[in-house]
Amino acid sequence: MSNRSGLLDRVAAIGAGVLAALDHLGGLARLGWRLLLGAPAALRRPKLVLDQIHYLGNHSLVIILVSGLFVGLVLGLQGYYTLRRYGSEEALGLLVTLALVRELGPVVSALLFAGRAGTALTAEIGLMKAGEQLSALEAMAVDPVERILAPRFFAGVVAMPLLAGLFSAVGVIGGWLVAVVVIGVDPASFWSQMTQGVDFWNDTLNGVVKSVVFGVSVTLIALYSGFTCRPTPAGVSQATTAAVVVGSLTVLGLDFMLTALMFGAL
Amino acid sequence: MDTSSRRGLADVLASKPALHFDSVGFGYGDRPVFLDLSLEVKVGEVLAIMGGSGVGKTTILRLIAGLVSPTQGGLMVFGEAVQTRDAVALYSMRRRMGLLFQFGALFTDLSCFENVAFPLREHTNLSDELIRDIVLLKLEAVGLRGVASRMPSEISGGMARRVALARATALDPELILYDEPFAGLDPISLGVTARLIRRLNDALGSTSVLVTHDVAETFQIADRVAVLAPSPSGASFVAVGTPQELRASSDPYVRQFLAGDENGPVSFHAEAAPLREDFS
Numbered sequence: 001m002s003n004r005s006g007l008l009d010r011v012a013a014i015g016a017g018v019l020a021a022l023d024h025l026g027g028l029a030r031l032g033w034r035l036l037l038g039a040p041a042a043l044r045r046p047k048l049v050l051d052q053i054h055y056l057g058n059h060s061l062v063i064i065l066v067s068g069l070f071v072g073l074v075l076g077l078q079g080y081y082t083l084r085r086y087g088s089e090e091a092l093g094l095l096v097t098l099a100l101v102r103e104l105g106p107v108v109s110a111l112l113f114a115g116r117a118g119t120a121l122t123a124e125i126g127l128m129k130a131g132e133q134l135s136a137l138e139a140m141a142v143d144p145v146e147r148i149l150a151p152r153f154f155a156g157v158v159a160m161p162l163l164a165g166l167f168s169a170v171g172v173i174g175g176w177l178v179a180v181v182v183i184g185v186d187p188a189s190f191w192s193q194m195t196q197g198v199d200f201w202n203d204t205l206n207g208v209v210k211s212v213v214f215g216v217s218v219t220l221i222a223l224y225s226g227f228t229c230r231p232t233p234a235g236v237s238q239a240t241t242a243a244v245v246v247g248s249l250t251v252l253g254l255d256f257m258l259t260a261l262m263f264g265a266l
Numbered sequence: 267m268d269t270s271s272r273r274g275l276a277d278v279l280a281s282k283p284a285l286h287f288d289s290v291g292f293g294y295g296d297r298p299v300f301l302d303l304s305l306e307v308k309v310g311e312v313l314a315i316m317g318g319s320g321v322g323k324t325t326i327l328r329l330i331a332g333l334v335s336p337t338q339g340g341l342m343v344f345g346e347a348v349q350t351r352d353a354v355a356l357y358s359m360r361r362r363m364g365l366l367f368q369f370g371a372l373f374t375d376l377s378c379f380e381n382v383a384f385p386l387r388e389h390t391n392l393s394d395e396l397i398r399d400i401v402l403l404k405l406e407a408v409g410l411r412g413v414a415s416r417m418p419s420e421i422s423g424g425m426a427r428r429v430a431l432a433r434a435t436a437l438d439p440e441l442i443l444y445d446e447p448f449a450g451l452d453p454i455s456l457g458v459t460a461r462l463i464r465r466l467n468d469a470l471g472s473t474s475v476l477v478t479h480d481v482a483e484t485f486q487i488a489d490r491v492a493v494l495a496p497s498p499s500g501a502s503f504v505a506v507g508t509p510q511e512l513r514a515s516s517d518p519y520v521r522q523f524l525a526g527d528e529n530g531p532v533s534f535h536a537e538a539a540p541l542r543e544d545f546s
Contacts, residue, residue: 127374136371139331141360147388175491 003228007096024224029253031145038044038143038150045151052155056117060163063112068100068167071108072174075099079175080183089179090102090189094197096175097168101198101207102263105168107255114159114247118222120244121152125226126236134227149223156222160215206262213254275526282345283484284309284441284473285330291338291500292329299325301500302339305492309440312467314475316523317494318532321501323477324368326494327443331365332356343441361389364434368449370426372418378405378429379414385436404432407466409458424451428459434445435466442467444476448483456480460487475528481524485509495519496532 042049079095128134128148137144172194179185198204222243229239285307292300299322307313317323328334329341335349341347343359372381382401386392392400405411408428410421418426427447434442434453447463448456464487467474478484484491495504500542505512505520512520522530538544 131374132367132369132371133373135333136365136367136373138333139360139363139367140388141357142385142388143357213300 004117013113017210027228028220030222031149032220033226034145034155035150035220035223038146039154041146042150042154048147048151048155049158053159054150054151054154056113056152056164057123057159057230059120060113060159061166061254064109064163065170066165067108067112068105069172069174071104071167072096072171072176073178073255074174075104076175076183077176080179080185083249087183088100089183089185091193091197092175092179092185092195093172093190096179097172097194097198098203100171100175101203103259105171106164106207106214107251109167110160110211110218110251111248113156113163113215114218114222117156117159118218118243118247119240121156121219121222122226122229122240123236125149125152125223126229126231126239129226129229130231130236132231145227145242149227153219153223155176156213156219157212160218161211164207164211164214192213206258209254209262212249213258217250217254221247221251282309283307283342283355284344285475286342287339288341289339290329290336290341292325292334292336293500298498298500301473301497301502303503304339305503305506307473309473309477310467310471311489312464312476312487314478314491315475315494316479316481316484316487316491317477317501318479318496318523319494321494324445324519327365327445327475327477329444330441331360331363331455362439363443364437364439365443366427366431366434366445366447368445369423370430372426372430372433374418376418377414377422378410379416379418381418381429382433382436385433389437400436401432404436405429407435408462409455410430416419426449427451428455431459431462435470438470438472440470440472442472442474444478445475447476448478448480456483458482463487480524483528485513493517493520493523498533 012236076092079092079099080089083089083091083095125134128144134144134148137147176187176190179190180187180189225239225243225246226236229235272446273392283306287303287305289300290300290303299335303326305313306524314322315326325334329336330343330346332343332351340347340349344357344362346355348359372378373384376384379401382404383397385422386397386400390397402411402414405414406432410425410428410432413421413425418429421429427450431444431447434492442463444463447459460483463474463476466472476488477482486509488509490506490508492503492506493512494501505515505517507515512524515521515524517533521527522532528534
């Protein structure tokens with residue numbers, strides 16, 4: 001009897017978990033829809049969006065540029081050790097660039113963005129909620145989604161591809177430093193293989209599409225986490241952690257799906 | 267102070283009530299907060315809602331502002347039911363009211379000046395020069411023109427509340443809601459704020475509802491006082507009347523509340539098991 005009730009409890013717990021997940025998905029979709037409806041109001045006041053692009057973008061620059069450089073340096077080294085076996089060191093530029101533009105640029109910069117800007121967004125919105133600032137906006141007949149969340153959302157969507165582009169650009173420079181300056185690969189081969197092998201539409205643009213999708217998902221999750229958190233110190237803390245964990249996992253999951261769709265693996 | 271003499275304008279404007287509670291009930295899930303609240307507040311009136319901590323005074327303000335909806339009965343604000351208004355109509359109603367939050371709820375990334383300017387920038391097309399003049403006048407009215415450039419983190423909690431009062435009245439609202447406007451104020455600020463609430467109400471011809479448990483100051487400025495008493499089935503008004511009428515009230519809760527007496531229908535101690543059970 002107790003075994004049966006224990007089993008039922010476990011099934012009920014799984015059901016409750018699924019329901020909670022569906023509830024969050026529905027909440028995310030509803031917030032996304034409200035943000036889209038708030039787009040005209042946000043775009044009528046571009047300064048609000050520009051301020052947020054500056055806040056989210058500029059403040060993420062250091063971590064994005066430094067990480068991009070190191071990822072490029074490591075890619076250069078690892079690529080060289082592999083390509084040397086086949087006598088194809090000249091293709092190092094192509095390898096580094098394709099890896100960055102197609103995958104590592106959008107994905108790693110989105111993960112860093114979730115950790116740096118996403119957590120800042122969640123904490124900011126959560127603290128505004130805890131301090132009754134969002135209620136004060138409602139009481140002043142100002143829609144907090146339109147006035148506070150929408151500018152941050154569109155700023156995140158714009159900032160993400162720009163940061164991913166910078167990450168890839170700096171990464172390529174890192175790869176060039178290792179390949180040309182340290183190892184001694186012919187610079188002309190490095191650049192010519194890269195320019196001939198990278199297709200703008202298939203490689204670069206797909207990378208940009210990825211980073212836009214990641215920008216939408218990471219920013220939406222961060223804003224949703226802050227907007228729905230419990231208005232207590234512990235609630236804001238949990239929401240901030242959830243924002244970075246869920247945001248990062250979503251980026252990785254979406255990356256797999258997008259890669260399969262874009263590059264014809266499935 | 268004679269309350270009838272300062273209500274000349276109010277009497278003229280009081281053709282229809284600013285607020286009308288018709289058997290309003292409200293609760294969170296299974297937990298009832300209010301039961302059968304009925305009250306009418308006339309235009310130009312200063313109404314104080316008093317009651318112990320946690321009885322639900324702030325929730326009444328949230329009901330009036332449409333931040334939460336009654337679960338029973340009807341609540342009319344400016345002659346229209348709050349719960350049947352759509353989002354646009356709710357926002358339109360809120361543009362006619364100001365709400366002072368208990369802890370101010372100032373925007374922490376904006377200066378005091380920008381906090382007061384916020385509703386003006388959001389809801390009007392006034393020039394920057396005019397907004398500047400209005401903001402400085404509003405801050406002067408609460409005695410804080412000198413802190414206009416400071417951030418909320420650089421002023422005291424009491425000052426933040428006064429800046430929030432300036433923000434709540436920036437658009438000269440028809441209805442002003444005050445949530446504990448006297449809490450945490452020093453005696454000088456308390457007296458000045460109380461008189462300011464009365465003066466603002468009379469000068470703007472507006473209606474004010476304040477929730478508080480500060481008896482002395484409230485009785486000096488309120489036209490009427492409604493006393494909210496707790497009950498397991500939901501709090502309700504046990505007395506509504508002028509300060510003089512309430513002082514003469516024979517209701518045991520009103521008498522206990524006004525006298526600050528430990529003995530009465532409300533126990534100081536929350537319901538608990540006998541003391542020896544916890545310490546045996």
